Amino acid sequence: MRRFAPFLVVLTLYCSALGRDAFDNWISATVLPSVLPETSVEVRDRNNQLLRAYTVEDGRWRLVVNTEQVDRRYLEMLIAYEDKRFFSHSGVDPFAVLRAAKQALTTGEIVSGASTLTMQVARLLEQSGTGAWRGKLRQMRVALRLEQVLSKGEILNLYLMLAPFGGNIEGIRAATLSYFGKEPRRLTAAEAALLVALPQAPEARRPDNNKSEAKKARQIVLDRLIATSLVSSEEARTAHLEPALTARKPFPKLAPHLSDRARRGAPEALVHRLTIEAGLQKRAEVLARASVQNKAERLSIAMVLADHQTGEVIAHVGSGGYSDTQGRQGFIDMTRALRSPGSTLKPLVYGLAFDQGLAHPASLINDRPVAFGNYAPQNFDGAFRGELRVDDALRQSLNLPVVLLLEELGPARLMSALGKAGLEAKVPGGKPGLAIALGGVGTTLEGLVQLYAGLAQGGKKRSLNWGFDTDHKTQERFLSPAAAWQVSHILAGLPPPERAAQMRLAYKTGTSYGHRDAWAIGFDGRYVAGVWIGRPDGTPVPGAFGGDLAAPILFELVGLVSDQAIPLPPPPPETLLLETSELPQPLRRFKGRRAVFQAAPDAPKLAFPPNGARLAKSEEGLIVKVRDGRPPFTWLANGAPILRMVHSREAQLPLTEEGYVQLSVIDRDGRSARANVRLD
Template structure:
C-alpha cells in the first residue's frame, strides 16, 4: 500500500475532478449502484428489566457484533470520531473532494500514502462489502457506493452503520462490542482515553490489539489524543491526564448472566433480536455468586438452584439454574429450576391450609402424633419419635409427618392435587392415582412452580403464575388456591419458625423439606413482597448423605434475602374474618382432630394397665382401689371418668380412693401423651 495506493488516490482525485462537468452522467452512475444489504446480522441480546445487558450471542460466523443506538453512545466519542476521521461528515455527499485531492497530491509528491481520503461513508461502504482499501477498483467502488448510501440513508444511519461494523480486533466488531470487550461497559459514558482508543483501533485492529501489543495500542491512542488537542476537542490538560490512563491488557468476557433463563428465552423466540426479561441484573449476579460460594467444598455432583420473584407482580427477578455452565462435575448445564424433583415437606403448608378451609382444623386444634396405619401404609416421622397430642401450628412448625397424613386422608389426596393444579404446579405422579404419600413429597414438582405456589400463599391465597418476559401479559384469570384466612394462618405459623443459626431473627415465613434418601434439600420463604425458593441436590438424583433442607438450603434462603434487600417487608395483617382465639374457645368440633380411616397402632413403649384388667369387678376397700401401670414414661396422670385425680405421679402404682360405686373408666397418661384405659365396676 505505498506507491500503488498513492496512484489509486491520485487517479480517484483526477476522476472526481473530470467528473465535475458530467453531473448528469454521475447521477445516473450513482443511481444505478446496487446496494449491499444494509442490515448486517447483529448479536441476539438479552436485557434485564432496566435495559442492562444480561447476555449476548455471537452471530453466525462467531463474531461479536452488538446493535448500536447512537443516542446511547457518549457524545464525546462521536465528536472525537468525526474530528479525527471525517470533520466534514455533515457537509459532504459521501465523498469529500477536498480530502481526496489533498490525499492524492500528498501521495504523488511523497510516493506513499500520507493521509487517507476516505470519508466515514466510504469506510462504511468498504465494511458493508468487506472490500480492501488499496486497489484502484476498490476505491472507485467505495466512492460510488458511498455516494449511493448518502442518497438512501440519513447521516445518523450511516454513522450507526459505522459504529456497528468497525473492526476492533479478533472477532470484535462494532463500538458496543468493543466497549464491553476492552472496558466491560456500555459506550454511553467513556473517558477521553477510552474514546481515543476506540477511535484508533479500527484503523489497524490486529496490529493494535491491546491484549497482544499494548504499546502499539497506547501509541495509537495517544496520537488520537494529540490530534484532539489540535482540533480543539480536548484541552492540553485533559489530554495529558488521558495519556496517563492505562491501556487494557486483556479482553474482558461478555456478560453471561442467567445462562439457563436466556437459553430458554432464545429457544422460545429464536427470531427475536432483543429479549427484555424481568430479571434484575445486579441481583442475578449477586445470587450467581452466592450459588458458587455455597458449592465450594460441597460433595461432588451437588448442584443448586435459586428463584426470586415479586409475588405482587409475579415477575421473576432472579433465576439461577445451577452454579454455572462450566462448573466441573456438577452438571451445570442442567436448569434445576425446571427439573422434576421430590418436594419433601414443602407441600405441608398447602395441606394445612386446605384443612383449615375444609373446617377440619384450626391452628390451635389438637392433633395426634402417634403411630397410625392406613391399611398397609404406616407413615413415620423423620426422627422416628412421636409427640402425642399437640396443636396443629406446632405440628406444622415441627414438620411432623403423621399429622399431615391424617389431614390428607381426611381431605382426600385428589383435593391436594387439584390445589396444586390451581396454583400452577404441574405435579407428576410416579404411579397412577395419588396416595397419601403425596403430602410427604411422593410427587414430582419444579422449583419455579413451587416458588409460584408460595407466592400464592403470600398473596392471600390467590395463584400467582410467575412470568419472566417484560412483554409477557400479566392478565390471567384469578384462581384461588385457598381462602385468604387459610393462607394468612399458614404464613403466620411459618413466620414463627426459628431461623438457622447465625441468620437474623426477622420472622421470615419459610418451610424446609428433605426428600426420601436425602436426594433433595429445599427451603422456600416469603415476606410481604418477595418469595425465594432454594433447591440443592444432585441432578442425577443420587443421595447426598447428611443433606437436610433445614441445615443445607435454609441458610442459603436467608442469605439470598439479605442480598435482595436490607430488611424484610412485613407480612400482611390477619383478615377480619380470621378466628383468633385460643384452644379453649374453639368450637367443639375444632378442639380436637380425629382421623377418618386411620387405625392406631399399639406403641410398644406406650403405657399398659397392669391392674386392674379391663372389665374387672372390684370390691370397694377403705384404703382405695390399687392400680398399676407398666411401660410408658413418668410422670403419669391418672383420670377417673375423664376427671384427673392424680397428676405428676412418678410411681407406677397408686391407690385411687375416689372411685364411685358402679361403672367407671380409669385412664393413665404418660409424659409423651400416650394413654391406657380400662373400664371397671366397683361393688
C-alpha cells in the same frame, strides 16, 4: 465567434448536464450490499441493562447501537480525526482525494487514503479490501449511493456497528464492553482516543495483544486533536499516563438459563427484555457459587426470587455455574427440573384442612404410629410426640399428622389445589396416594415458588413472569384468605436458621427421600424466594437436610434485596383467632374417619410383650405389662380367661407351652388390647 459564444456555453452546459445525469444514473444503478447486518441477540434487564449477548453466526460480537447511545465527545473526535467534512460531502470528499493524490505524486507512495467514513462503511458492508484502486472506485460508488438512500445519522450508526476493533470485536458497543467492561455512553478522553485509533489497524493496535502500539496510537490521536479544541493539552498529557488494558473482559452472561429460555421462546427477536434486575442477579449468582463451593462432589443449586405482589421474577439462578467444569452439570436449569418436594407441600395440606373445617391451628392432633394399609409413614427422626397442637405439628414438620389430614381430605383434593395454584405436579404411576403429602410427587422449584407466592397473596394464584408478559387472566383461588393467613402465620413463627439474618420469614424446609433434594421456600410481605440444593443426576447427598443446607441460603437470598423483612399483612376479619379451650367442641381435637375404629387415648395398651414378639418359654410363666386403662384387669390367652381382678399393671401368666398365643387384656370399662406372640 461572438455569434457562436452563447451556443458554446449552452452546448457546454448541456454536455455537463448529460454527463451529470449519466453519472447520477450510474450511481443510482449501484447494487448495494445489505444495510441491515446481522447483530448479536441481546437479553436485557428491567432497566435495559445488558444481561447477556450472543455472537452472530460467524462468532463475532456485533451489537446494535446508535449515536444516542454513544459518548458525544467520542463522536466529535471520530469525525474530526477521520472525516472532518463528513456532514458536508456526498460520500466522497474531493478535497481529501486531491490531497491524497498530491501526496502520492510528491512522495511516490500513498500517505493517506482519502477514505471518508461513508467509504469505510461501504468497505465494511462489502467486506472488501482497502488498497487496490478498483476496490477504492467501488467503495466510492457504493458510498455515493449510500448517501442517496441513507441519512448521515444512519451511515454513522452503521460505522458504529461495523467498525473492527480487533479479534472478533466489531462495533463500538462490543469494543467498550470487551475492553472497558461498560457501555459507550460515558468515555474518558483516553478511552475515546483509543477507540478512534483502533479501526485503522485493529490487530496491530489491540491493547490486549500489543500494549505499546495501542498507547502510541492513542497518543497520536490525542495530540492531533489538541488543535481542534476537542482535547486540551493537559488532557493529552494526563491521558498518556492512563494504563492500557492487558486483557479483554468477558461479555456479561447473567441469568444464562433464563436468557436461553427467552431466546428459544422467540428465536426471531433481537432483543429480549426480562424482569430480572442485573445488580441483584449478579449478587445472587455469586451467592449460588459460594454456596456449593468446596461442598459435596457434583452438588448444584437453584434459586428463584420474585415480587409476589406483581409476580415478577427479579433473580433467577439455574445452577451453581453455567460453565461449571467440575461435573456439576451447570448447563441444566434446575429451577425447572422435576424433583421430590419433600415436606414443602405440607402447608397446603394444613390450609385445605383449615378451609374444610377439619382442624384449626389450635386443634389437638395425635402424632402416633398409624398404618394406612401397607403404607406406614414415620417421622424423620423415628420418634412420635403424642398429642399436640396442629400449628406445632406443622412447625415441627411431623409426618403422621399431615397424612392423617390428607386421608380425610383425599389426595385428589390436594392435586386439584396444586393445579389451581399453577403448580405442575407429576405423580409416579399417575394415581396420587397419601405419600404426596410427604413428597411422593414431582414438582419444580419455580412451581413451588409460585405456590408460596399464592399463599403470600392470601390463597389466590399468583403467576410468576420473567418477560414482562403479565398474566391478566382472573387469578384462581385455591385457599380462603383466612386459611392462607393461618398457614403463613404458623410458618412465620419458625425461628431463623443458625447463623442466618434475624428477619421474620414465613418459610418451610423440605428434604426428599434418600437426601436427594434439600429445599427452603419462604416469603415476607413483598418477596417470595426458593432454594433447591442437590445433584442434577438425582443421586443422594448423604447428610443433606433442607433446614441445614437450604434455609440459611434462603435468608441470604431475601437479604440481597432487603435488610429487613417486610411485615406480613394482618389477619382477614373472618379469621378465627382462638385458643384450644375456646374452640367449638368438634374443632378441639382432630378426629378423622379412623376415630370410629380407634381406641380412646386412655384405653389399655399392651406394654409387653409387643405384637409379633418371639419369646423364650419359662417354667415361671410369661411376664406381661399393661399401660393406660382402668384396673382391675382381666387377662386372657387364646380367648380363655386365666387371671381376673388384677389391680397391678404387671402380671405373670402361667403359660409354659411352646406355640402361638393370642394375649388379651380387658379393663374395668370393657376396653381391650391384644397381641400375638410365639413361645419357643
